[in-house]
Amino acid sequence: MKLDDDDFALMGLPRQFALERAELDRRWRELQTQVHPDRFAAEGAAAQRLAMQWAVRVNEAYARLKTPLSRAAYLCELRGAPINAERNTAMPPAFLMQQMTWREALDDARTQAAVESLDADVTRAEAELLRQAGQCLDVDGDAEAASGHVRSLMFIARFRADVARRIDALDP
Incomplete structure (x- = not known):
């Protein structure tokens, strides 16, 4: 060691x-x-x-x-595909549209149930992106593709913090 x-x-x-x-x-x-x-x-x-x-x-x-997100980012870096989230903000158009939809839904959510439903949708998307990142890293050997998934997961982590704040704000 x-x-x-x-x-x-x-x-x-x-x-x-x-x-x-x-x-x-x-x-x-x-x-x-x-x-x-x-x-x-x-x-x-x-x-x-x-x-x-x-x-x-x-x-x-x-x-x-x-932490799966930090582990995936670290593996990308070890395999020559650093995330560079500050300089590389490229994301697939479909994910950009999804971000906009989630943001609008969070802005429009007025009830605890609405925010929790949104959180469930985001949780499902997060699980799928983690699965895809794992597939890229462990099976396909494609760290570059995995780094794109990691950037998307970083957005989701920030967005989930916003969702949690909204839930806290709605608590009686």
Whole structure:
């Protein structure tokens, strides 16, 4: 294990989108047990600092891999297709139309039921985009196509935060 290993190598997992969350959690706990700074208390400040670096690195890898969206984005980057969401905003026209429809529906929603129905539609679209990103990454080997799905998923994540705020605003 090296500090500059990619997250998958660090965690001892295959470099793929489909991961067993239980296995990721198990590997994280195992690694944290090995590198926790308290284990190095008797070895002095330098050993504790190094252990702290390891603990931080393991936590960063775990955080990136446990979330499907960040895992997909990371895989795209590892495979030479970085997301570059700030500079690359290209999306399929159908998804752009879907965004507009969702925004209008959220603006028009006046009841909790209407917002929750919209949220259910968005959740279904999110699940399908995650499935497509996984297909591109694990089966097709097409990181470029996966990066497009990831950009769409990033929009959905932001939009779902707007939906949650609307739900909170409608709560009595």
